[in-house]
Amino acid sequence: MKNTGLKEKHTQRPKLHRPLFALADCNNFYASCERVFNPKLRDRPVVILSSNDGCIVARSNEAKALGIPMGIPVFKIRHEIARHRIAVCSSNYTLYADMSNRIMKTLRLFTPHIEIYSIDEAFLRLDSLTERDLRRYASKMRDTVMRWTGVPVSIGIAPTKTLAKLAGLLAKRDPLGVYSAAESLMHANTSGPETSSSFLNEIKKIPVSKIWGIGRRLAVTLNMQGIYTVYDYMHADPKWIRRKLTITGWRTFMELHGTSCLSLQELTLPRQSIISSQSFGEPIDSFIPLKEALALYTARAARKLREQHSTASLMQIYITTKPFGSAPRYANSAIGTIDPPSSYTPALISRASTLLESIYRSGFRYKKAGIFLTGIHPEGMQMRLFDRYDVRERQIMQAVDVLNRKWGRGIVRSAAEGTLQRWHMKQSSVSSRFTTSWDELLHIVL
DNA sequence: TCTGGGGTCCTAGGACCC
DNA sequence: TCTGGGGTCCTAGGACCC
Numbered sequence: 001m002k003n004t005g006l007k008e009k010h011t012q013r014p015k016l017h018r019p020l021f022a023l024a025d026c027n028n029f030y031a032s033c034e035r036v037f038n039p040k041l042r043d044r045p046v047v048i049l050s051s052n053d054g055c056i057v058a059r060s061n062e063a064k065a066l067g068i069p070m071g072i073p074v075f076k077i078r079h080e081i082a083r084h085r086i087a088v089c090s091s092n093y094t095l096y097a098d099m100s101n102r103i104m105k106t107l108r109l110f111t112p113h114i115e116i117y118s119i120d121e122a123f124l125r126l127d128s129l130t131e132r133d134l135r136r137y138a139s140k141m142r143d144t145v146m147r148w149t150g151v152p153v154s155i156g157i158a159p160t161k162t163l164a165k166l167a168g169l170l171a172k173r174d175p176l177g178v179y180s181a182a183e184s185l186m187h188a189n190t191s192g193p194e195t196s197s198s199f200l201n202e203i204k205k206i207p208v209s210k211i212w213g214i215g216r217r218l219a220v221t222l223n224m225q226g227i228y229t230v231y232d233y234m235h236a237d238p239k240w241i242r243r244k245l246t247i248t249g250w251r252t253f254m255e256l257h258g259t260s261c262l263s264l265q266e267l268t269l270p271r272q273s274i275i276s277s278q279s280f281g282e283p284i285d286s287f288i289p290l291k292e293a294l295a296l297y298t299a300r301a302a303r304k305l306r307e308q309h310s311t312a313s314l315m316q317i318y319i320t321t322k323p324f325g326s327a328p329r330y331a332n333s334a335i336g337t338i339d340p341p342s343s344y345t346p347a348l349i350s351r352a353s354t355l356l357e358s359i360y361r362s363g364f365r366y367k368k369a370g371i372f373l374t375g376i377h378p379e380g381m382q383m384r385l386f387d388r389y390d391v392r393e394r395q396i397m398q399a400v401d402v403l404n405r406k407w408g409r410g411i412v413r414s415a416a417e418g419t420l421q422r423w424h425m426k427q428s429s430v431s432s433r434f435t436t437s438w439d440e441l442l443h444i445v446l
Numbered sequence: 447t448c449t450g451g452g453g454t455c456c457t458a459g460g461a462c463c464c
Numbered sequence: 465t466c467t468g469g470g471g472t473c474c475t476a477g478g479a480c481c482c
Contacts, residue, residue, distance in 0.1 A: 216479095
């Protein structure tokens, strides 16, 4: 080592902060959003349905306690719904997305280092906080979100994201909605035996499938090896983990042991693929309405493309009949290039229609169609020598996007999307767009 | 009668190159 | 009888997430 002329005791080591992650997770997000605007839902079990009112996609605590499973088709539990007076809501994504924005904005006031992970979850870095202040700070975040938006949030804190997810799980059971594994782990390090840490005790009870990154399939594989809990996973043979579960499982292993491998993604990168697909409210049995539905989905995908200032060069479309029941089944897809790469709705619709013609078969009742865009690049990027980026098309789409943002989606749209749209989504009990539409504001009667 | 939608990452294997 | 070694790129498929 080079002699710097400084004696060790005079060297001021930079203070190394252990990374500290917080996971802020909204409790039963969709159900909570509905409850904000409809107090009558507050003391009843609530479930939220998928598009077309098909499956259960979200449940309040009371509904969970009744044993209503996630993802079950609603017709299978009609009986329970009636018996327990379960409130049933169609999903209102416009409302949820806006509520999510408000919550994220509120969280951002507490730290600029935030990764919006999903509609109802965010990771935050709280490195600079001392052990003592952590809980207080987290509680303040939670209270502020609750007061400003009405949505309850749980906060889990730990030195890695994977541990923070587990802490978040425990926070849901905490009366104050905060759980810090960081405190617990630090404590364990200083006070000797592992058993003194409440967190380490907890993870002996949490099934391995609850680990972030371990899904149903891997859980089965792990169970066969005698690995049932988070604790078991942490004490499994590292070589076996690396070989069998590849680099992903290995990172999870390291993260559980407190080495942070997954960093905070503060920048939202442009998406590399864009999907727009939906089941129809009613089956379609002829070409024209199918083409119209696909045109609508294509327009949606094109808008998402423009929102992130990208173009796509590859398109895949698919159509399918119902995958169950006794009716004749047919499913097919077609891939085509978009040349030159584009986000211009008319060009994309025309390409999608051509592809559809190549796979359409009459005599079937179609239930779903979709479009998948890939080969995504920043707009204006010249991919080949003689490609030309069409400024006029860009300007037209800009004008359309502005109008649709101002006056509501679909106010200006392509004729190819049709006017009847009989196949449009079924939603029997959708709440108002309380926060994004002047016509649907909450009325207060005094 | 009735069954969601939208993303990411990793690996294996083939084509192709020198 | 004998049949290299190493690299890149692309794609399909499988796993995961919300």
